[in-house]
Amino acid sequence: MMKAYDSNCIFCKIAQGEIPSEIVYQDEKVTAFYDLSPKAPVHILIIPNGHYTDLNDCREEDAALLGHILLAAAKIAGEKGIGETGYRVIVNDGPDAGQTVFHLHYHLLGGRPMTFSV
Ligand code: AMP
Ligand code: ZN
Numbered sequence: 001m002m003k004a005y006d007s008n009c010i011f012c013k014i015a016q017g018e019i020p021s022e023i024v025y026q027d028e029k030v031t032a033f034y035d036l037s038p039k040a041p042v043h044i045l046i047i048p049n050g051h052y053t054d055l056n057d058c059r060e061e062d063a064a065l066l067g068h069i070l071l072a073a074a075k076i077a078g079e080k081g082i083g084e085t086g087y088r089v090i091v092n093d094g095p096d097a098g099q100t101v102f103h104l105h106y107h108l109l110g111g112r113p114m115t116f117s118v
Contacts, residue, residue, distance in 0.1 A: 002029075003050030011103035015049045025076050029068050032076055032108075041111025042080050042087070046072055052104040054093045073108045082110035 006012050013019040015031040024044055025032040035043040046069050052058055058066060070089065077087045087110030092099040 003048070003052055006051040006103070009051055009103050011045075011047050011101055011105060012051050015047060024080075025072060027072075029065055030072050032072060035107070039107075040109040040114070042077075042082050042109065044076060044080070044108040046076070046106045046108060048104060053102045054099060054104055055091060056093065057104065069106050073106060076108060077110060080110070086110060088114055 005016065010019065014021045014023075014033060015026075021033040023031060023033045025046075028049070030046055030048055032044050032046040035045050048065055048069065052062070055066075073087075073089050074083070077083045087108060090107040090109065091097075091104070092107075
């Protein structure tokens with residue numbers, strides 16, 4: 001069953017169309033939209049439409065939803081022309097990872113070579 005809407009959450013409001021964003025993909029399970037402050041030429045956020053604060057908030061019953069988000073990332077990457085040049089998918093979960101918005105989101109980044117540092 002889909003998680004509830006949280007009326008205090010900015011990403012819930014984006015998924016419901018209550019605040020504007022540049023949506024690139026949406027279906028009954030997920031919404032994808034451009035990040036307001038892009039870190040790469042392509043920087044898109046993919047979120048579940050229901051409110052999960054982070055991966056720790058997910059359960060076995062959510063496995064198909066989480067897989068669906070990754071498949072959406074690959075599909076959107078192809079549509080945005082970075083399917084072959086390459087892309088990165090990131091989840092920042094919790095304080096050490098620098099999570100700032102507490103509605104689970106996957107960053108899809110590409111369009112330039114990236115280094116890997118933590
Ligand atoms: P994180 O640090 O992983 O929690 O990332 C949160 C991301 O959400 C940042 O990259 C922000 O630029 C982005 N962001 C915050 N508010 C909005 C918004 N209203 N529309 C699009 N992106 C947003
Ligand atoms: Zn939310």
